[in-house]
Amino acid sequence: xxxxxxxxxxxxxxxxxxxxxxxxxxxxxxxxxxxxxxxxxxxxxxxxxxxxxxxxxxxxxxxxxxxxxxxxxxxxxxxxxxxxxxxxxxxxxxxxxxxxxxxxxxxxxxxxxxxxxxxxxxxxxxxxxxxxxxxxxxxxxxxxxxxxxxxxxxxxxxxxxxxxxxxxxxxxxxxxxxxxxxxxxxxxxxxxxxxxxxxxxxxxxxxxxxxxxxxxxxxxxxxxxxxxxxxxxxxxxxxxxxxxxxxxxxxxxxxxxxxxxxxxxxxxxxxxxxxxxxxxxxxxxxxxxxxxxxxxxxxxxxxxxxxxxxxxxxxxxxxxxxxxxxxxxxxxxxxxxxxxxxxxxxxxxxxxxxxxxxxxxxxxxxxxxxxxxxxxxxxxxxxxxxxxxxxxxxxxxxxxxxxxxxxxxxxxxxxxxxxxxxxxxxxxxxxxxxxxxxxxxxxxxxxxxxxxxxxxxxxxxxxxxxxxxxxxxxxxxxxxxxxxxxxxxxxxxxxxxxxxxxxxxxxxxxxxxxxxxxxxxxxxxxxxxxxxxxxxxxxxxxxxxxxxxxxxxxxxxxxxxxxxxxxxxxxxxxxxxxxxxxxxxxxxxxxxxxxxxxxxxxxxxxxxxxxxxxxxxxxxxxxxxxxxxxxxxxxxxxxxxxxxxxxxxxxxxxxxxxxxxxxxxxxxxxxxxxxxxxxxxxxxxxxxxxxxxxxxxxxxxxxxxxxxxxxxxxxxxxxxxxxxxxxxxxxxxxxxxxxxxxxxxxxxxxxxxxxxxxxxxxxxxxxxxxxxxxxxxxxxxxxxxxxxxxxxxxxxxxxxxxxxxxxxxxxxxxxxxxxxxxxxxxxxxxxxxxxxxxxxxxxxxxxxxxxxxxxxxxxxxxxxxxxxxxxxxxxxxxxxxxxxxxxxxxxxxxxxxxxxxxxxxxxxxxxxxxxxxxxxxxxxxxxxxxxxxxxxxxxxxxxxxxxxxxxxxxxxxxxxxxxxxxxxxxxxxxxxxxxxxxxxxxxxxxx
Ligand SMILES: Nc1ccn([C@H]2C[C@H](O)[C@@H](COP(=O)(O)OP(=O)(O)OP(=O)(O)O)O2)c(=O)n1
Ligand SMILES: [Mg+2]
Numbered sequence: 004x005x006x007x008x009x010x011x012x013x014x015x016x017x018x019x020x021x022x023x024x025x026x027x028x029x030x031x032x033x034x035x036x037x038x039x040x041x042x043x044x045x046x047x048x049x050x051x052x053x054x055x056x057x058x059x060x061x062x063x064x065x066x067x068x069x070x071x072x073x074x075x076x077x078x079x080x081x082x083x084x085x086x087x088x089x090x091x092x093x094x095x096x097x098x099x100x101x102x103x104x105x106x107x108x109x110x111x112x113x114x115x116x117x118x119x120x121x122x123x124x125x126x127x128x129x130x131x132x133x134x135x136x137x138x139x140x141x142x143x144x145x146x147x148x149x150x151x152x153x154x155x156x157x158x159x160x161x162x163x164x165x166x167x168x169x170x171x172x173x174x175x176x177x178x179x180x181x182x183x184x185x186x187x188x189x190x191x192x193x194x195x196x197x198x199x200x201x202x203x204x205x206x207x208x209x210x211x212x213x214x215x216x217x218x219x220x221x222x223x224x225x226x227x228x229x230x231x232x233x234x235x236x237x238x239x240x241x242x243x244x245x246x247x248x249x250x251x252x253x254x255x256x257x258x259x260x261x262x263x264x265x266x267x268x269x270x271x272x273x274x275x276x277x278x279x280x281x282x283x284x285x286x287x288x289x290x291x292x293x294x295x296x297x298x299x300x301x302x303x304x305x306x307x308x309x310x311x312x313x314x315x316x317x318x319x320x321x322x323x324x325x326x327x328x329x330x331x332x333x334x335x336x337x338x339x340x341x342x343x344x345x346x347x348x349x350x351x352x353x354x355x356x357x358x359x360x361x362x363x364x365x366x367x368x369x370x371x372x373x374x375x376x377x378x379x380x381x382x383x384x385x386x387x388x389x390x391x392x393x394x395x396x397x398x399x400x401x402x403x404x405x406x407x408x409x410x411x412x413x414x415x416x417x418x419x420x421x422x423x424x425x426x427x428x429x430x431x432x433x434x435x436x437x438x439x440x441x442x443x444x445x446x447x448x449x450x451x452x453x454x455x456x457x458x459x460x461x462x463x464x465x466x467x468x469x470x471x472x473x474x475x476x477x478x479x480x481x482x483x484x485x486x487x488x489x490x491x492x493x494x495x496x497x498x499x500x501x502x503x504x505x506x507x508x509x510x511x512x513x514x515x516x517x518x519x520x521x522x523x524x525x526x527x528x529x530x531x532x533x534x535x536x537x538x539x540x541x542x543x544x545x546x547x548x549x550x551x552x553x554x555x556x557x558x559x560x561x562x563x564x565x566x567x568x569x570x571x572x573x574x575x576x577x578x579x580x581x582x583x584x585x586x587x588x589x590x591x592x593x594x595x596x597x598x599x600x601x602x603x604x605x606x607x608x609x610x611x612x613x614x615x616x617x618x619x620x621x622x623x624x625x626x627x628x629x630x631x632x633x634x635x636x637x638x639x640x641x642x643x644x645x646x647x648x649x650x651x652x653x654x655x656x657x658x659x660x661x662x663x664x665x666x667x668x669x670x671x672x673x674x675x676x677x678x679x680x681x682x683x684x685x686x687x688x689x690x691x692x693x694x695x696x697x698x699x700x701x702x703x704x705x706x707x708x709x710x711x712x713x714x715x716x717x718x719x720x721x722x723x724x725x726x727x728x729x730x731x732x733x734x735x736x737x738x739x740x741x742x743x744x745x746x747x748x749x750x751x752x753x754x755x756x757x758x759x760x761x762x763x764x765x766x767x768x769x770x771x772x773x774x775x776x777x778x779x780x781x782x783x784x785x786x787x788x789x790x791x792x793x794x795x796x797x798x799x800x801x802x803x804x805x806x807x808x809x810x811x812x813x814x815x816x817x818x819x820x821x822x823x824x825x826x827x828x829x830x831x832x833x834x835x836x837x838x839x840x841x842x843x844x845x846x847x848x849x850x851x852x853x854x855x856x857x858x859x860x861x862x863x864x865x866x867x868x869x870x871x872x873x874x875x876x877x878x879x880x881x882x883x884x885x886x887x888x889x890x891x892x893x894x895x896x897x898x899x900x901x902x903x904x905x906x907x908x909x910x911x912x913x914x915x916x917x918x919x920x921x922x923x924x925x926x927x928x929x930x931x932x933x934x935x936x937x938x939x940x941x942x943x944x945x946x947x948x949x950x951x952x953x954x955x956x957x958x959x960x961x962x963x964x965x966x967x968x969x970x971x972x973x974x975x976x977x978x979x980x981x982x983x984x985x986x987x988x989x990x991x992x993x994x
Contacts, residue, residue, distance in 0.1 A: 042110065043070025045283035049077070051085040054104040064107055078436035081279045082106075085124060100440065101125050116280035198559040198610065199655075205572045208554050211290070213346050216380050220406035224391055225545040226584065228403045231395055232543060242396035243420060250426040252417060258471055259414050260424045261541065263454035264431075264445040266390065266407035267463040270347035272441035273382040285352035286374045291343035291363040308607035314599070314614045324496030331361065340364020342608045346378070350463045383407075386439045393435050397427075402451075402541040407443075410451055412541050428466050452488065452537035475535030480507030487532045488539075489525075497521070497984070506533035522942060522984045546664070547584045552577035553656030555596055555612045560649035569655065570642060574635030577657045581634075585666070587627035588659035591634060593620050593641040596654030612653035620645055627663040634659070894924045894940050895933070903940070907947040912957040922968055929972045937981065941966065945985035959987045 043065055050058035050072075061084060065072040073080045084104045106122035197204055209215045266272060270288040275281060312332050319329040341363040348357045348366070355370040366373055387406040394401060400412035417424050428445045435443050442464040446457025453469045456478075461467035469478070483505055485495040495504075501520050503509055509517060510533055517526040531537065552573050560566050581588060596615035598604065606613035620641040628634065638657055893899055906917060928937045944965075948958045970980050 038069060039067045040114075041069035042114065042116065043068045043107075046081045046116070046279060047071035047073050047077070047079065048082050048084050048107070049073040049075065049080045050104075051076070051083050051101075052087075054084055054086055056104055056108065061104060061107055064111060068111065078433055078440075079442070081282065082119065087124065119279060120277070198557045199554065199569045200560060200565050202568075202572075204557060205554065205569075205576060208557060209576075211378075212556075213290075213378060213380075216378075216383070217406060220384060220387055221403070222547060222584070224387065224403040224406060224409075226547065227391060228395075228399070228401050229544045229546070232399045235399055240397055243416070246397070246420050246422055246427060246430065249420070249422040249430060252421050252423050254417075254424075257414065257418060259449045260412075260417055260447055261449065261451055261454040262411040262413050262424075262428060262445055262447050263451070263458045264390075264394070264409055264411065264435075264443055265458050265462075266386070266441055266443045268347050268349050269386075269407040269441070270378065270383065271349045271376070273386050273439075274376040274379055275349075276382065276440045277379070278376055281374050281376070283351060284374055285349060285355055285357065285370050285372060286376060287345040287348040287352055287357065287363070287366060288378060289343050289345050289363050289375050290378070291341045291375060303605045303607075303609065305603070306605040306607040307603045311603055311607050311613055314602060318614065325492035328492070331365075334362065334365040340368070342611075348373075386441055389439045390435055390443070393438060394431065397431070400541065400543060402543060403545065410454060410541050413447070425466060425468050432466060450535075450537035451539055451541065452532055453535055455488075456482070476510060479533055479535045480505065480510060482506045482533075484509070484529070484533075487529065488537075489528065494521070494525070509533040519938075519982055520984065522938075547586055547662055549658055549660045550577060550581045550584055550586065550588070550662065551656055551658040552580060553594065553654070553658075555654030555656075557610045558596075558612065558653050558655060559610065560652055563649055566642065566649050566652065567639060570638050570657075571635055573655060573657055574638050575631055577659060578629060578631040578634050581629050581659055581662075584662075585664065586662040587629045587665055588634070589624045589627045589661035589663065590659065591622045591624065591637045591641070592658040592660065593638050593645070594618070594654075594656040594658060595620075595642070595645060595647060595652060597647055598651045598653050606653075615653050618645055618647070623661075627661075629665070892924050892927050894928060895936060899940065900943055903944055903947060907944070907951065907958065911955075913961045918961050918965070921965060925965065925969055926972055929969065929976055932977075934981065937969065938983070941969070941983050942985045945983070945987060949985070949988050956989060959989045962987055 048061060048065060048070065050061055054061065056064070062072040064070070076083060080100065082102050083100050084107065085101055086103070101124040102119050102122040103124060106117065106119050109122075110117050197207060199205075201207075271286050274288055275286065278286075316329040316332045319325045319332065343363045345357065345359060345361050345363060345366055347359050348361075352366070352370060352373060355373075357366045357370055357373065363375065383406060390407065391401070391403070391409070394409065394411060398411060398413070398416050400415065402410040404410065413424055413427065417427065420427075424447055428447060432443055432445055435441075444458055444461040444464060445466045446454050446459070446461050446469070447467070448454040448457050448469040449471055453475075457467040457469045460469075469475075483495075484490050484498055484503065485492070487506070490498075497520065498504065498509075503512070503517075503520075509530060514526060514530050517530055520526070521529065554573065558569075560569070595618045596612050597618060599614045599616050602614035622637040622641060624633075624637070634657075893902060896902075906913075910917075925937060925940070928940075945962060948955065948962050951958060966983060973979060973981050
């Protein structure tokens with residue numbers, strides 16, 4: 004199986020291609036002896052009609068000055084030289100390449116390649132490349148008859164929204180672009196800088212954010228394919244008729260063909276269309292202007308680049324096990340080098356060791372002659388649409404991956420037309436190149452994995468078929484594991500720890516061994532992948548699962564009101580995107596990047612985010628929404644709950660998930676039904692109004708969203724923790740005034756909704772007398788303990804005895820301990836569904852108001868670190884009355900997951916009795932040699948705990964304690980350690 008360089012034109016096409024190539028070869032051979040200069044190196048011309056100088060003279064000029072003369076127009080012809088061309092021809096031609104012969108003459112005279120734009124024949128904007136005006140009517144321009152038809156299918160109304168957004172995003176004036184570019188290079192940042200406080204910041208930020216453009220385009224094309232498929236009906240593919248002339252297939256029987264197609268150095272290829280003089284050179288697309296601007300970047304006097312980058316590197320190494328990123332960061336130590344990233348670099352640059360994503364400063368060290376070109380977001384969009392529209396003429400079995408990449412199922416097409424698959428691929432690539440002026444590569448295999456592998460072989464500007472009779476094991480063997488789908492830095496680290504780094508390594512071990520490292524599901528997939536097997540189907544109708552808006556540049560605030568204003572803008576932005584996607588959300592997540600305590604205040608990348616801790620907080624809604632007021636008010640509430648000082652914020656994002664289609668008729672709400680039943684059952688319990696009513700929410704909170712706490716301990720925890728937090732905050736603020744900010748009472752902004760540290764009198768008033776008394780007693784005691792803490796006496800014992808002890812797990816065995824019966828959960832009666840719903844119900848209660856686990860955990864989080872061991876002692880202390888569950892071991896019961904689920908989701912702090920019980924049951928499993936059951940139990944338990952709030956430290960401690968105990972027992976009884984794949988993710992209590 005050799006690389007298929009065949010152009011795919013089959014019998015008739017092959018002749019012309021051969022002829023063209025021969026003429027080119029003759030031309031090249033003839034030119035050498037007469038070569039005077041290499042002025043036109045990398046440039047090819049085709050002369051169309053009469054010109055002055057004549058075609059012969061132009062040919063001679065090219066010959067002696069290193070250029071190429073094409074006797075026929077080729078897709079890769081750089082320019083078509085002409086005086087004018089009849090309209091009828093123009094319609095099928097790429098106008099961006101038509102220039103006057105005078106350009107050749109002037110280049111020769113000036114002895115350098117001049118900008119060709121002033122010589123363009125067919126454009127109404129002589130100084131730039133002709134632009135495709137999406138959404139603009141044909142009559143808008145006098146020259147429209149001469150302009151190429153936009154390659155966009157205009158029937159698509161939703162797409163118009165995406166396009167409009169993109170169009171606005173790329174319509175930045177040059178001055179504005181310059182302003183943003185200067186942000187990273189200005190020597191006096193405070194004068195020119197635009198920060199998130201400026202009202203126009205967000206618009207400006209998104210205009211210039213490449214990641215925003217890539218993400219928007221990628222999501223847009225997934226939606227585009229869906230809509231093309233829905234609009235397709237029974238129209239068929241008339242363009243398939245053109246393919247009937249292709250080489251016939253020699254394959255007998257049905258063989259699966261999946262194609263992966265990807266543009267070559269996409270951003271660079273698009274950019275080179277307006278910079279042909281740079282073809283063949285090392286080129287990179289980046290915000291940095293390159294040259295001295297990239298090697299002599301002014302840095303804030305208080306920024307400590309080395310310290311900051313070392314912190315970054317350590318985080319990459321220790322948390323993500325990503326040495327590549329760590330090395331990249333360390334490469335940026337040089338004080339004056341630009342930290343702008345290279346979005347894409349040409350293959351000539353790659354030969355010098357430059358890679359996409361590298362810092363410009365570092366790249367310039369490797370290749371000082373590297374040329375940098377700016378972004379052309381409009382161009383990327385235009386080419387991407389042409390790519391998708393070209394493929395969709397032949398088939399709609401397309402899985403959009405990103406703006407420059409897709410998978411295409413070719414099996415039906417090839418069967419239908421009985422053509423050679425690679426002949427089709429060649430034809431398609433030629434068509435894309437001819438229409439866009441940009442090369443692409445394609446790989447074909449019997450599944451997605453192999454198709455993508457084949458593309459790697461094909462690049463640049465080629466195509467490759469991984470034959471069905473190829474020895475796949477041998478082919479896959481050298482492939483590094485991290486290049487397989489789903490293998491990220493942390494999984495590849497885990498694998499490398501047990502000596503597995505390539506597919507060949509995995510091929511040599513058993514599946515069981517791999518399962519003990521990764522767990523069943525991941526191991527099975529990886530095992531198959533390493534053998535070239537990939538069972539993933541192509542996903543044609545990818546529904547949007549998440550919509551987000553995030554800014555991690557320019558985030559500098561000093562007052563809560565500024566944060567609030569910004570959140571309102573971001574809320575509006577994310578809601579617009581949600582509406583454009585025709586979706587509604589049920590889950591609102593606020594992601595905040597906060598300067599890490601050890602990170603310098605001034606970041607070395609001006610207005611960048613520097614080293615941060617990431618905090619995520621979410622609200623789960625009862626009903627889906629696309630109302631900007633609802634979304635914004637939840638976001639404000641979440642920010643308020645985070646208690647973060649405005650000046651420490653470095654990045655803010657809103658992520659909307661659990662999306663529902665606006666058009667889908669809602670099914671009966673099972674949860675609502677369940678809540679009603681629970682409420683009925685708990686008529687005797689106290690009812691408490693939700694603590695917070697978002698100030699900005701114009702709509703009243705619906706009756707059913709008001710919270711009914713399950714147990715008095717929740718209310719107690721909430722109230723006592725508020726007091727505790729206040730006291731501890733005061734304590735901390737004294738030592739470290741800029742952190743542990745409390746939005747409450749800090750400013751007269753509308754973020755303020757409660758007075759600091761005080762029990763809400765309204766809630767207090769609604770409590771039954773006995774609880775109120777307990778709360779007030781507890782408050783006094785807590786404050787007294789805090790004072791003791793200040794004087795250095797450990798309050799741990801007292802605190803621990805006051806932490807509400809939930810009922811032991813043993814109670815969970817009694818059906819009456821749950822507020823739910825199976826009948827409450829109609830129509831589903833499966834136990835898994837019950838467990839799921841219970842978990843959701845519990846979570847929902849927390850989100851909607853109680854948040855008891857959050858409050859207690861916050862409270863524990865605030866405790867001085869030295870108290871953690873005491874807390875662990877408490878959790879793991881031997882309990883005299885360990886509930887006696889002899890046989891059968893509940894961890895061997897079918898529904899053990901339900902029990903664990905109930906235990907973990909319902910309790911803020913694991914009760915010692917329960918922890919003891921778990922230890923006892925697990926010991927029995929160790930003794931009975933039930934390793935896979937221990938593995939499954941621990942994995943499930945760990946996942947449950949990790950899915951709790953990140954600061955559920957008592958649970959983290961309990962789990963880690965359990966795990967280390969198991970290892971001890973393993974060594975003692977079995978003589979070896981178990982390998983647990985799940986670990987607790989908490990940087991506060993583990994480390
Ligand atoms: N982290 C990223 C990933 C991608 N891109 C942009 C620039 C790329 O040109 C384009 C397409 O990404 P590819 O991974 O396909 O990379 P290229 O097309 O540049 O190179 P290749 O020829 O390897 O496909 O997306 C980016 O700016 N930042
Ligand atoms: Mg690409």
